[in-house]
Amino acid sequence: MEPRYPILPENLLLISLKMYFTPDRTLFYLNALLNPDNEIVHPANRQKLLLALIPDFLTIHPCAQIIKAYEDTLRTQNIPTTPSPFLLGAQDCFWESAGAYTGEVSPTSLASLGCKIVELGHAERRAIFNETDAQTAAKAAAACRHGMVPLVCVGEVTAPGAVVSEAVGRAVGECAVLVRAVLAAVPADAPVIFAYEPVWAIGQPRPAGVDHVSAVVQGIRGVVGERVGTVRVLYGGSAGPGLWSGGGLGTAVDGMFLGRFAHEIGGVREVVREVEESLGL
Numbered sequence: 304m305e306p307r308y309p310i311l312p313e314n315l316l317l318i319s320l321k322m323y324f325t326p327d328r329t330l331f332y333l334n335a336l337l338n339p340d341n342e343i344v345h346p347a348n349r350q351k352l353l354l355a356l357i358p359d360f361l362t363i364h365p366c367a368q369i370i371k372a373y374e375d376t377l378r379t380q381n382i383p384t385t386p387s388p389f390l391l392g393a394q395d396c397f398w399e400s401a402g403a404y405t406g407e408v409s410p411t412s413l414a415s416l417g418c419k420i421v422e423l424g425h426a427e428r429r430a431i432f433n434e435t436d437a438q439t440a441a442k443a444a445a446a447c448r449h450g451m452v453p454l455v456c457v458g459e460v461t462a463p464g465a466v467v468s469e470a471v472g473r474a475v476g477e478c479a480v481l482v483r484a485v486l487a488a489v490p491a492d493a494p495v496i497f498a499y500e501p502v503w504a505i506g507q508p509r510p511a512g513v514d515h516v517s518a519v520v521q522g523i524r525g526v527v528g529e530r531v532g533t534v535r536v537l538y539g540g541s542a543g544p545g546l547w548s549g550g551g552l553g554t555a556v557d558g559m560f561l562g563r564f565a566h567e568i569g570g571v572r573e574v575v576r577e578v579e580e581s582l583g584l
């Protein structure tokens with residue numbers, strides 16, 4: 304059977320919890336994201352803005368149950384849940400579906416639990432676990448075989464020097480290698496999300512400058528070119544409230560990939576409000 308991919312609207316806000324939260328805190332956090340009183344997830348806005356949570360592997364199953372219960376509640380209120388108003392993602396997956404691969408996580412299992420997005424090639428996995436472009440591309444293909452969207456992290460390692468134009472060209476060149484490898488590995492109609500995360504901007508007090516991000520993202524879009532499947536390009540790396548509207552990032556990218564600055568629900572609400580306002584929602 305052909306995989307059925309989730310529909311991606313034009314704007315995405317994705318949150319990775321990396322390895323920061325305990326299971327209890329993750330479940331409390333997800334319940335808070337979905338609580339209508341917190342005004343974060345608005346099913347009516349699904350066609351324009353979609354949120355997703357990417358927790359650790361241990362909490363994927365209970366998170367899936369919480370999201371299912373949330374959708375059941377929406378249905379009792381006659382609010383449509385197709386396409387899903389909120390997605391669940393995983394922080395990695397293996398490139399094989401099953402077998403003697405101790406410690407690895409199967410894409411089949413992730414899909415069966417309701418994961419729709421698989422994050423791949425994060426800078427931390429590349430630096431600490433030596434993950435290669437070929438491995439990331441193979442994992443992206445595996446995610447697609449199971450109807451999940453690969454969320455591929457790309458970004459240059461070194462911060463820009465004094466010559467801005469050179470820095471942009473170098474950054475695009477570094478990102479292009481993985482962008483091309485992934486697009487060559489996945490079906491032409493598979494949706495793909497690229498998170499442009501300059502390695503030097505991850506885990507910092509401030510994000511990369513919007514001018515730099517904007518120019519590199521334009522370059523990445525050029526590398527992607529025309530393609531049947533949807534491609535979204537997000538920014539990640541110390542992103543948080545104030546960057547989308549005040550910082551002007553909103554006109555350059557299709558969304559943000561949030562880390563630490565989404566750990567408090569109030570911060571997520573601020574970011575959501577900025578994006579919604581920019582979309583006239």
Ligand SMILES: O=C(CO)COP(=O)(O)O
Pocket residue numbers: 319425500504505506507539540541542560561562563564
């Ligand atoms: O790597 C990131 C998202 O995956 C960004 O993390 P920080 O926002 O904490 O820098």
